[in-house]
Amino acid sequence: MLSVSDAEGVILNLVQPLDQQRDIEIIDLLAADRRIISTPVTSKLDFPHWDNSAMDGYAVRYEDVQHSSDAQPTGLEIIAEIPAGYQPQSTVKAGQAARIFTGAVMPMGANTVVMQERTRREENRVFILAAPQPQEFVRHKGAFYQAGKQLLPRGVKLNPPEIAVLAAAQCTKISVYRRPRVAIFSSGNELVTPDKPLQPGQIVDSNQYALAALVKEAGGEPLLLGIIPDNPDALRDAIAYAITHADIVLSSGGVSVGDYDYIDQILESLGAKIHIRSVAISPGKPLTVATFPTDNSPIYFGLPGNPVSALVTFWRFVQPAIKKLSGLAGGWEPKFLKVRSHDQLKSNGKWETYIWGSLHLIDGVYEFYKAGGSYSSGNLINLAQTNALAMLPVGKSLIAPQAEVQVLQVS
Template structure:
């Protein structure tokens, strides 16, 4: 068996960074992967302006009990006059700072009447002013190539006037399930059959990762059918996932089918539970990953192993998300020579420490644990976990996004 981290790194490096780009309108850029560095083309703010509603003054003009006549009322978007000595300009949030003013006094600390404004509380010099370029400066790299664009990035891009962007083309991924015992949901079950849960599950996981299109095929257990399905998927997919059928049984025909179309399968036994069997091949210079047939195992392997590969194929800078730590609730001995990735819910205690609560039944066939869990907690092989022990936490919100 190979170690989990070794297998994960191999998958993360298995694909090529994309070379094909396209132009995307800002309105359609959410979730796209940036194919260019974005530089500031404007200073932000573009000029000194007021951070508050108040009065623009010269600090040297202020004295206890002194009333400053109002020279101008300047709203955001207006051009202010040059502030005259001994006077004040009424100013509002976003208003340009008048030439000659060096301080903005917030309106709560002022009293205005028909004679002018009296400052009730002396300010410090320069307060309540947003200086030109303090947020972004012309030429500064704001967003790097390979960033997945969020709503926050969209705000930054819009503020800088970027209406069109260079982004990487989105992926098409194929899924091949095999097995005469599988039938689609919604169809009547014959004796000995079960519903195909892997295909819709993996489709949903792929779409959550912003894959553009998913093609799913099911092949009966014949070499010809599996080979034909693989060739069909490889013809227009960037990545193909197969589920089950790579063991050594009489009907485990995925391996010979891949070899029959020019692929060479590297079959691993990964030191992880669930999800020991995993295979990687290249066909027509495209990666093909064979997942275990058990839905719980396939779910875990996809989250931890396949998602980094997809991020690389998408062109993302960060292929491996952050791993946090949590205190595992309860006490248990984990036997065996494989690391375990147990399904947990995540909470926190009064001190803000993360807590991981395991699902009561960690069997690899317990599909009901999947919607219940929020993360996988990583347990070293042959380990006794005592109350208060800290474990590594792989949160689905990070690893499936």
């Protein structure tokens, strides 16, 4: 049985990011939200595109106004008014100024902007009441970015700020990695779909729905294969299909040591190399991780059938794997925060234990609240609204209320 950290290391070493040439798509910018850039982006534009004003005020020559004060204001002739979007037609000469607005192009001759609050206007003259700094409130062409340089590197996720940058740079077609394909199926004779009436002993398959949602959230594309009965031939057919159509395969159930747990032996019969069979984690000890000697080298994750265990093992092990596979340059490793625990937390101390609940900001400090109600890995109901998992390391059986605890944010 591997430790959690060793299992994480094995999994992340197995994952190879998508290919930078073969696994790409060219998509419209409006469809690029949350996608991963596959090729560094450059722009033909400078930012700012031209010298412009950062303030409503007056464009002046610094040498004309450098000694201005409220007691001895400098009077200048106003020769033009320059709104945003207008190309100035006049040149500011000695003793002159141009009325200018935020974002407007600086006129020739002017090198400084005096904000309007430090001026007094009388008809076509303006009086400067305070000396500005040289080039004050002037945004110079190329000060933020120079055309032709790298604007965004490969491996960046396109969140709204990056989308805005690309739109401003007139990059309307973007090269991105395709979404990782993740095949999902549930194993078990007792399982039925949510639309079927329950017979005695049957269980609704919630795992497929939860895992599909989690895969989408991690940036993957789920391929749903449904419920596969505890039949070796049916399972073999499902796995053989999945490994030829997906980058990652997720099954839930059938990886423990019961009489109907066939997954591991079927994987071996298909030529898989099993890297992990169980992990010292609670919930979620039975975890199979395997690879296949095929061209696309899919990674197989056999998750526990218990819904809570399936979600915890996904958050801890599968989510980072999908993120790394997707082409992200970094940030795919699980990240833990040190916060305060509102409740007493317990474990047996033998395994790394994850307790689900939620983070709340209390008086400027994050606190972890354990999920309420009956607390067991069989209670899927109190998993609702979970956004964090508190982690008790091996050897730690108790965390007192208000003591520090490490938590893994999961949403």
